[in-house]
Amino acid sequence: MKALAKTVAGPGIELTEVPTPRAAAGEVLIKVLRTGICGTDLHIESWDAWAAKSVRAPLVLGHEFVGEVADVGSGVRDVSPGDIVSGEGHLVCGKCRNCMAGRRHLCIRTVGLGVHTDGAFADYVVLPESNVWVHRHPIDLDIAAIFDPFGNAVHTALAFPVLGEDVLITGAGPIGMMAAAVARHAGARSVVITDVSEYRLDLARKMGVTVALDVSAGRIPEVMPELRMSEGFDVGMEMSGRADALQDMIAAMGPGGRIAILGLPTGDVPVDMATVVTRMLTLRGIYGREMYDTWYAMSVLLQSGLDLSPVITHRFGYEQHAQAFAAARSGQCGKVVIDWTSPTLPATDADAG
Structure with a gap:
C-alpha cells in the first residue's frame, strides 16, 4: 500500500510502498480517506532534536485521520465494516493506575500513533477497537479528519x-x-x-x-x-x-x-x-483528549451547529504531500488536509495558499 514514511533517520519523508496491515484479534483495519497535518508531523519530517530523540525510522507518519472500516478482527463487537471512523492516537496500556481509574488520557505508558508506531498517512491503518470512534451521525470528512486536534x-x-x-x-x-x-x-x-x-x-x-x-x-x-x-x-x-x-x-x-x-x-x-x-x-x-468524554462532546457540538469549516484552508492529494507540508510549515494556513482517495487536487482558493 502507499504510505508517507520516514524511511531513514534524517530530514524528509517519502511516498513509498509498505506492507498492508491486517486486523488481529480486537483490532480494526481502516481504509484512510483524509488525513490532517499536525505540528508533530512537521517535527518528524524536519528531523529536529525532538524527533531524532523520540522517533525510530522506518515509520509511517500521521495520527489525524478519518476512514472507512475495511475489516475487523475477532472479538470486535461495536465496530463494523463500512463505518466511518476517526481514531484516538494515544494507545494506552489499560493496566496502569490511571487507566484502571478511567483516566486513560493520563496513561504512563502511552504510545503515540505515527510517532512510536506506524500511523495513518497511508492507504490503511490498524487500531485497537478501543481507539476507534465511530461517527454515528453525518459528518464532513475533512472535519472528521481533524477530530484529534479538535479534541485538544x-x-x-x-x-x-x-x-x-x-x-x-x-x-x-x-x-x-x-x-x-x-x-x-x-x-x-x-x-x-x-x-x-x-x-x-x-x-x-x-x-x-x-x-x-x-x-x-x-x-x-x-x-x-x-x-x-x-x-x-x-x-x-x-x-x-x-x-x-x-x-x-x-x-x-x-x-x-x-x-x-x-x-x-x-x-x-x-x-x-x-x-x-x-x-x-x-x-x-491540558494534554490530549479525555477518553472518551471529549470525543462525545465534539460530536455533540457539531450536531448542535458548531461550524469549524473556516479552519480548514488547504487541501491536497497524496502525491502533493510536499506542497501540503510546505503549506503547513508556512504558517499562512489553518488546517491542511490530505485526500488519500486522490493523487492530486486542482488548485482552488482554499489550497492556493
Missing part, C-alpha cells in the same frame, strides 16, 4: 466553565481558533484571541471571536474597556507555548481567574507567582 481544543475550552465569562486565548493557531469557536458556542460573553499573524487573526475573526488582537501592535489591557471589562479575564487558554504569552495572560486575569495551558514551551517559563497567589489564579495543564 474542546478539552482546553471546556476545562473550566465559560458560560457568560470573558475568555482570553493566546495563540491563534488552528487549535486556538477551534477553542475560540467552542467557547463562543458554549456561551462565553466575549472571546479575545491574540497572535502576531494577520492571516491567522483574520481566520479567527471568521471563526467568530469578539476581538482578534495583533500583540505586536497592541496590548491586551487596551481591549478591555471596549468589552466593558474592569477586573480582568475570567478564563484563559494558553495555546502558543510562548513564555511572554503566558506572562501577559497571568497579568490580564481577574481575581479567581482560571487558565488552561495546552501550548508546550521550548524552555523554562518564569511565572509571576505573586500574582498567581494574590489573585488566587488556577493554572491547569
Whole structure:
C-alpha cells in the first residue's frame, strides 16, 4: 500500500510502498480517506532534536485521520465494516493506575500513533477497537479528519466553565481558533484571541471571536474597556507555548481567574507567582483528549451547529504531500488536509495558499 514514511533517520519523508496491515484479534483495519497535518508531523519530517530523540525510522507518519472500516478482527463487537471512523492516537496500556481509574488520557505508558508506531498517512491503518470512534451521525470528512486536534481544543475550552465569562486565548493557531469557536458556542460573553499573524487573526475573526488582537501592535489591557471589562479575564487558554504569552495572560486575569495551558514551551517559563497567589489564579495543564468524554462532546457540538469549516484552508492529494507540508510549515494556513482517495487536487482558493 502507499504510505508517507520516514524511511531513514534524517530530514524528509517519502511516498513509498509498505506492507498492508491486517486486523488481529480486537483490532480494526481502516481504509484512510483524509488525513490532517499536525505540528508533530512537521517535527518528524524536519528531523529536529525532538524527533531524532523520540522517533525510530522506518515509520509511517500521521495520527489525524478519518476512514472507512475495511475489516475487523475477532472479538470486535461495536465496530463494523463500512463505518466511518476517526481514531484516538494515544494507545494506552489499560493496566496502569490511571487507566484502571478511567483516566486513560493520563496513561504512563502511552504510545503515540505515527510517532512510536506506524500511523495513518497511508492507504490503511490498524487500531485497537478501543481507539476507534465511530461517527454515528453525518459528518464532513475533512472535519472528521481533524477530530484529534479538535479534541485538544474542546478539552482546553471546556476545562473550566465559560458560560457568560470573558475568555482570553493566546495563540491563534488552528487549535486556538477551534477553542475560540467552542467557547463562543458554549456561551462565553466575549472571546479575545491574540497572535502576531494577520492571516491567522483574520481566520479567527471568521471563526467568530469578539476581538482578534495583533500583540505586536497592541496590548491586551487596551481591549478591555471596549468589552466593558474592569477586573480582568475570567478564563484563559494558553495555546502558543510562548513564555511572554503566558506572562501577559497571568497579568490580564481577574481575581479567581482560571487558565488552561495546552501550548508546550521550548524552555523554562518564569511565572509571576505573586500574582498567581494574590489573585488566587488556577493554572491547569491540558494534554490530549479525555477518553472518551471529549470525543462525545465534539460530536455533540457539531450536531448542535458548531461550524469549524473556516479552519480548514488547504487541501491536497497524496502525491502533493510536499506542497501540503510546505503549506503547513508556512504558517499562512489553518488546517491542511490530505485526500488519500486522490493523487492530486486542482488548485482552488482554499489550497492556493
